[in-house]
Amino acid sequence: MINKNIAVGVIVLLGLVGVYSTDEDGLGGKVLVFPYETNFSFVKLIPDKAMSLQAFTLCMRVATELEGERQFILFAYRTPEYDELNVWREKDGSLSFDLRGDGVSFRLPLLSTFRTSLCLTWESQTGLAAFWVDGRRSTYQVYKRGHTIRPEGTILLGQDADEHLGGLESVQSFVGEITDLHMWDYVLTRSQIQALHYGHKISRGNVFDWATIQYQLNGTVLVVDDD
Template identity: 55%
Template sequence: PCLLVVNCLLFFIDLLLTIKIATSVSIKSLVFSTETSTSYVEMTPLKPLSLSAFTLCMRVATELSGEREVILFAYRTREYDELNVWRELDGRLSFYLAGDGVLFSVPGLGPLESHLCVTWDSSSGASAFFMNGRKSVAKIYKKGHTTRPEGKVLLGQDPDSYVGEFDAKQSFVGEISDLNMWDYVLSDTTIKDMASGKRVTTGNIFDWESTRLHIHGAVDVVKREL
């Protein structure tokens, strides 16, 4: 009887380990190791970025601190910065749609990974940041605006011209992964689930599992398990 019990326990342990391995998810992660004006990643969208609403999410960590601007996401057409997401000099988070931006006082980014989302809806102008599933105060911004298509999306640099004129002092240094973008606003519950590691529908503009990444300069791609 004792041997039977031991064999049963070993069987169930093996079964649990098999289930864990089968359900674990391996994703790529981008590591920007040094401050530079030459390293960046260009992302190819699944559809044109003619946006009247969006949700943009990513997992991000950085050791950059102090009075230093940090670009987190940049989308530029030939004439305009269409959508830029920043950590500002004072640590606040912000995003800009072809002009003046909107700033949020939320817990600062740091060396421990954070799940970060930003949402915006043109019809109401409602915008917000989510940090690890927790929503900021809503702010009204750029009601009625639509972003223009046919631009370039970059991680790591802020282009002051069309894919050019980079400033190393604004470059991203750290790690970015699990970046997804939708052309609509996700529910608060979905964003909270995503932050906690639950599987949700991936982005229809950028899907981190399938989006093509074009690496320029010293950016490393590493595999990690979620």
């Protein structure tokens, strides 16, 4: 068995000299495992279309054993100047997201070691935003009406880049499992989100589709079979 401290030291060294895995395509039937907190482990995602968005649906299945007053990032999209779209589990257990500024928070069932089907919807025209947990919608909140998410940024899972691919902090890193991440540039209907939760086929995500998603691994993130 490889000593954990030695393995981490080697990976940190690789990270310092900027070594990434080669680009990969497709995670159908796979799970991303973030085994422990670090300031160097993340997955970079490459979208299928420009992230110039006036509406979106972002879905994933997530499990974690992180508890207590520990904030962590679920999804981070940053351009060189701003955090364009970040999704957080806050210290009090609530979920929040922010679009280039102060965010909006939702009190929802706590994420746990058992996998949660999680979706987030937002659209600019009305500002209506909601989280969906296992097919059930939260109350709507009105947030950033008239806003547009800008393209040409970097999308990360597992870490929040306070600078453009810099300023990573272990205390904000995600620890757990993520799978079935999909994103659309429009708001799905209730029936579509519920169908996705129950594993039925719906229209493929036109920004991200887990089966064909392009990604790069960095650090200790593992890709394992979804059993």
